[in-house]
Amino acid sequence: MSSSGPLATTFITHEVTNQAPPLVYDAWKTDLPLREAVAREGASWAEADIAKYGPLVGGELMQLGFIANENKPKFKPFDRYGNRLDEVEFHPAYHRIMEAAITHGIPNYAWRHEKTPGAHVARMALSYLHNQADQGTSCPLTMTYACVPTFRHHAGLAAEWLPRITSASYDSRFIPASQKTGITIGMGMTEKQGGSDVRSNTTRAQPLGERGPGNPYALVGHKFFFSAPMSDAFFVLAQSEGGLSCFLLPRFTPTGERNAIRIQRLKDKLGDWSNASSEVEFQGAVAFMVGEEGRGVATILEMVALTRQDCMIGSSSLMRQALVQAIHHARHRKAFGRRLIEQPLMMNVLADLALESEAHTVLTARVSRAVDAGHRDPREAAFARMATAVGKYWVCKRAPTFVNEAQECLGGAGYVEEANLPRLYRQAPLNSIWEGSGNIQCLDVLRAATREPESREALFQELMKAQGAHPALDAEMARISKDFADTATLETRSRFVVERLALALQASLLLRAGNSQVADTFCETRLGGAHGNCFGTLPAHAPMKALIERAFADGAVS
Template sequence: MTEPTNQPPEFAPRDLWADDAALRDAVAREGAGAHAGRIETYARLAGDALYALSFDAHRDRPRLRTHDRFGARIDRVEFHPNYHALMQAAIEHGVAGLSWHAPAQGVHVARAALSYLHHQVEPGTSCPLTMTHAAVPALRREPTLAEWAAKAAAPHYDAREVPIGDKRGVTLGMGMTETQGGSDVRANTTRADALAETGTYALTGHKWFFSAPMSDGFLVLAQAPGGLTCFLLPRRLPDGARNAFTLVRLKDKLGDWSNASSEVEFQGAWARRIGDEGRGIATILDMVMLTRLDCMLGSAAEMRMALAHALHHARHRSAFGKLLVDQPLMRNVLADLALEAEAALALSMRVARAVDAAGRDAGEAAFARIATAIGKYWICKRAPAFVNEAQECLGGAGYVEESILPRLYRQAPLNSIWEGSGNIQCLDVLRALHREPESAAAFFAELDAASGLHAALDAETTRLRDATGAPQEAEARMLVERMALALQASVLLRANAACADLFCRSRLAGARGQVFGTLPAGDDVAPVLSRAR
């Protein structure tokens, strides 16, 4: 048998902290340096054991068992054991709850870094981890749900189907979307009828997307007598009985294979109200900001893992007499990808710092409000084309399931759809500009903080002041793209990043093509490539 030659070595095990200068710098810059040891530990675990576990967790998709062998309804979702091992590692290391069970300055940034690392190796499990993390502020608003809030924040994973009183930790899912409404949740028809016990209701209706149906509880929206309201719906009642809902089927999704998503019918399911009747959307706003941040982090993580594989391949594969990484056109592609990946991470971590400070700094809260929508739109839009370009760097090997790139490619479109598609994000930015002058002021304060550092950003800041004065809805996508690029440039310039000048010249001032690998000829990309690998 012919021995293979001219092949790269195995990608893993890999130290995802030591290999990622942009991450290390962002953690320090955004105020999480005190947590670096925790992050470094998880980075090594993620790049080794968790990376290995992820392949079977992804390939062996969840299965729905509606009935047991005796005919009793059980609605159980079964997973490969590696799924549970990944969830346990993530929760014990703080991916879901660090922000809440170990509060300290910079802890949201540290948790963001943990989420970024986890998503690189197994993005499907990021869905229940994100929802569990994001649900805690809403649960804390309702004193009767204190046990739920504490156990959602706890660093303990327990996959058993038992009441939460028998558990040290719980996970949360969500059910917002219905067939007739989609993103227009005000059109929801699921009905909530008040029960005798104050604050409890019986829910009747459906959800078209019921995320992570194996979770212990779910935050759902339903129409109470006072209007659209948020509820916590447990899977198991305190006495251990199944709650009155059935899983209709699991969604057959493009990607996100390790995670289960479902359709559900409520048949008088017991639920407890969170917040006042008619205030359902207001109640979940904190969740939306947190989940949108994780969409940004997830897309940045997919970019980083795809780039790491492309760089690894190019450094070891020869063609036409020299290594791929030494060939000018390939260097242009790789450097362009590296610019994009670092800019995505830099903005995501800057937003994480704003979220961290939002409770004590009105300016940071206003910035978080608009920047999450801006970043969620742009970073998530860039991920699919980015991952495909990285696949092309590997050629046919990047199209084969034995690499992680097909998984990343299937995963890449999800974050632009989840928690509001691109149009929803752009409309949200327009609303912030029109109705929240403090958000517009915070946006320009962020750009002004880099004033004088690069002529291209200074000129674009001036143009954006005019463009945001009376923006037209039909042009919102172009406006939000420009706002995102300006924010990324500002963060990179103030960080004195090696890629900042080239990013500004190629994204703000230069004429470049619509694909990656179109940096201006003659630019020295060596510092960018050196930093990326």
């Protein structure tokens, strides 16, 4: 019987209908809150460069992100003959993502345009876009971006290394850095016995000649978290004769031999699958002191501050991508006779997520402007020191709950690996842990508030710029002042205080951004109490349709 006859049609069980089409879109053009924030914080001059990355993120890189996460890095300790390798092998999709990121400036744009105000804001936008396609590659990209101030503690090392760090070329070859067109930088700070308490590190550094900055040392010890082990060099902390010091540890010695960095294993992580994290031992590895001896924490602190900024960028962009997926699904899926996006309760959920996402985006952009302007304006530098910790705590804490709510918008499909929401959900807790957990951030806020009065003053002046714009914010600022004044139990209450400080700062920024629908709804719900403990609890009069359309304009996807 012919395959086109009656028997062939007998076993056709169904047609595929009521499913959202594949999402291919321009991640920059469709993100009005991000575009407004970039212009507001002084980087409109870079829009043409940022715009080039938008279609790439929403198209090719999104697909490569799936592939890179399905094919995890592989540790190659030895070759077939038994020679020690200590290499990490990556899928070609990973290398293509890295190539696109470095070419478009994720780690280097801010430094190549450093003399132009707003360069770090422009780079923030590029990173915000990139992280939506793949989160794992953002780890080495972040550290390569953040290492520049630490290199500048030694002019000779900076002159040798920075041209390749700020290069727009990706070179994945496992060869000495001096032979490459572009390089990446990793970091190793924590050890088994100490974690965040890096002053308890036991790794020892012995001079191979003269002591002091720029000179070679032999490192003996270990790192329990050694990020991006395929990088060309790493900043590490080790105990020298003068105390805990900072060292640059290359993968190859000055004579071109593989350095004695012994990878013990790759971490089997909850998420971040496209990236490799490792445990290592140093068996006399050659490294070079950077900064003053015994001042290792102070030397590496600027690098840590920039990576904390990137934790904010990572979490805010992660939430953005989850929101995009939820809105796209709701616009095409029907239930009970209407599209999901037309159902009142689903509208409430999506609008609430959109409001939350925009608040995190404006705070992230404002902190990036402070980082950018900090070397020119002491007040901006003071604001950045406190606001980075406040933002890192709150933005990163909100990501897991946010992504889970977006998953629920897709129902069972949001729990299946073919959607990218499971990957986002696994990734969501990372940034609240990396570079100092929530408690560390809260303690840093208290430390800055008590020991650096200029930081506290700068942050409160930022809040006061919206004084009188909404009664809920005025009341919140008065409460926060009282909270800080009661020092007896301040450390115990610090999570609550920092949370309210973050919400007040977001409210102040939104009010000054000028969209009354967004700002008033945020103040009423986040500060005024007209909100429940879950997303989707906006009051009935909230401008839900406008919030959704603003977040992801209808008809913007293909």
